[in-house]
Amino acid sequence: MLSSIARPFQPLLTVRATDPEDARRRKLLNILLVGVMIITLIALAVISVSALIGVAGEPWEVMLLFGMAVGALVGVAVIFAINRYRAGWIASALFLILLTAVITFGDDAREVVAGRSLFMFAIPITMASVLIRPYASFIMAGVTAVLISAIAISINIIPNTPAILSFVILALVAWLSARSLEHALNDLRVINHELDQRVAQRTQDLSEALSREQAESGKNQAILESIADGVIVFDNRGKAIVANASAALLMGHSLDEILHNDIQTLMAKDVDEADRDITIKLLRDESQRTPSFKFRWREKTLSVSFATVRGATGIIGNVMVCRDFTREAELDRMKSAFLSMTSHELRTPLNAILGYTDMLQEEVYGSLTSEQSGTLRRITANTSRMLGMVNNLLDQAQIEAGKLSIHVEPFAIENLIDDLRSVTTVLAENKGLELTSTIEPDVPTMLASDSQRLHQILLNLVGNAVKFTQKGAVGVRVFLPDANHWALAVSDTGAGIPSEAQSYIFEPFRQVDDPITRNNIGSGLGLSIVKQLTHLLGGDIHLESQVGQGSTFTVILPLVPIQEAETA
Amino acid sequence: MITNKLALIIEDDFDASMIFATALSKAGFETEVVGDGAAAVTRLETITPALILLDLHLPRVVGTEILAGIRANERFNNTRVIVTTADSRMGESVRAQADLVLLKPTTFSQVRDLSARLVQGVRKTPTAKLENPS
Secondary structure, eight states: OHHHHHGGGHHHHOOOOSSHHHHHHHHHHHHHHHHHHHHHHHHHHHHHHHHHHTOSOOHHHHHHHHHHHHHHHHHHHHHHHHHHHSOHHHHHHHHHHHHHHHHHHSSOHHHHHHSTTGGGGHHHHHHHHHHTOTTHHHHHHHHHHHHHHHHHHHTTOOOOHHHHHHHHHHHHHHHHHHHHHHHHHHHHHHHHHHHHHHHHHHHHHHHHHHHHHHHHHHHHHHHHHHOSSEEEEEETTSBEEEEOHHHHHHHTOOHHHHTTOBHHHHHTTTSOHHHHHHHHHHHHOGGGOOSOEEEEETTEEEEEEEEEEEETTEEEEEEEEEEEOHHHHHHHHHHHHHHHHHHHHHHHHHHHHHHHHHHHHTTTTSOOOHHHHHHHHHHHHHHHHHHHHHHHHHHHHHHHTTOOOOOOEEEEHHHHHHHHHHHHHHHHHHTTOEEEEEEOTTSOSEEEEOHHHHHHHHHHHHHHHHHHOSSSEEEEEEEEEETTEEEEEEEEOSSOOOHHHHTTTTSTTOOOOOTTGGGSOOOSOHHHHHHHHHHHTTOEEEEEEETTTEEEEEEEEEOOOHHHHHHO | OOOSEEEEEEOSOHHHHHHHHHHHHHTTEEEEEEOSHHHHHHHHTTOOOSEEEEESSOSSSOHHHHHHHHHHOGGGTTOEEEEEESOHHHHHHTTTTSSEEEESSOOHHHHHHHHHHHHTTOOOOTTOOOOOOO
16 A cells, blocks of 8 residues: 555655665665655744644744755755765764754754663664664764763763763674675675576577577478478377378368367368278378378369477377379379270281281181292291280380289199190291100199290290290200209200390390390390289299200299188 | 081170171181170070170170170070180189180181181080180
């Protein structure tokens, strides 16, 4: 209550000073001056009222009292001004002098040195230590002692020695108290200062950390936003906590719609159920994850992949990265369509040419001269070669597109070899080569594999062997290299393959760079397809060859139990 | 050679049907060609050929359906069916229903010789693997 009244006067009471102690003392003096002023004003009022009602005694007494009160007010004002604009200690000293004077002359001299007013001197002594300096109480006590001694002597009284001594003791007590107070205040000030500094330092650190943090998160956000792929981070409860603009664009949702929603809600209307189930499974179960999963999201095809986000405290959540795969999916579809179109459209006319040529050769339209018959044979041979190349190119494309499937079924090995002989014997005989085939007795009658692909492998290997052999024989051998495998070996007595070429002849479009083989035009795909088909069948291919001695290609395949193949 | 036996060629490719027709007539058949599945089904309602040469890849009605229809009808108990296809897997799937499966490219002489043998009474043998390599 009081403090709230005093608050508007605070600026009036406060004196600016560099020394906090000085400021404190000067403010204290101001408060005392205000107190004195109020008392003086009350006194003035009392005097005026007393004079008016005629109880104040003689007029000169009233005039004296009035003059003293006004003098006190003027003194207070002067001291206030000095305190405010000059030195605090001068103002305090003047105030104490005035106070002492009031005490000294405010009563009868006898009462002052030995009576009721004597102990009034304790007030300026105590105040001196607080207002000027702690030690000022001693000066004040000294001044008081001299003053009362002088007055006592002037009125023939022995100065009151115990009183003077007690003033000295009071000065000592006041000095000690004031000093302790000053020390305590000083300590408090030091502590406050340190505290202020610490707070300032901490504030500075915090603001720096905050701006650093802001810069860092701004950088991360900028990186995230610049990624063309959609990125969404889901927390452990499956809610989206981070997403970038690309994600919003790809999914056709706003960022707000994505954030705080789970994947199920996000996909609800835009993705069909089967794809949705797979995506949810991939997100939740780390062990189920494949490198990428493609599905339709509205009119787009997305390719998504998932990764677990691990922090210092464990798994934070999962990140889903989605890429617009629409264009690639369209290209893929076009490639498939192109492949199936060409495989039909390229083969059909070639088959027709072979058929018509066969008709002519069979003399459906009359007998042929040997020249005509020879020409037709050349047409057949070239068309067959072209058909073979077309087949190889399509097979290669299918293998590359991952569209070539394998069907493991039981088959009779004898049938496979018979089929092969029925096609290749003519080729070999045309070149004057002998074609031999052996099935070792320990090879099971029935084997499990993809007989269609095996036929393709053998046809390529035997076709090559015949093509590159000028004289001698081509042999096919089926045997068991160990308990878990069976093997097909195709050997020839041809030119052989130089060791430096052995490393690359299985690569697509590579052939042995040799003047002799230049005549043997081909796509250079045969061995590459053989190798890839062998791998698809779970097997491997080996080559042994010496230049001038011939070559042996061995295809080693796993022995699959028949029952297993049938149930597969 | 048996004459006047009817062979129906169900094949959409003109060249292939020409070659098959020539081959079958050389083998002693009277030949008739239909170019699509629906026409073949209609035609088979009125005729009972001794031999049907069926391409599995047909417009409108697929070859496998026609084959199943033939096998379900007692009228065709004595009709031999030769299936031609470029797809070995499909050929394999109908091997039990067909008397013979020929993998394309099917040559003129193959059709001529095999069809004659088939209708002359050579029993259907499941192990007969006569497909031609690609």
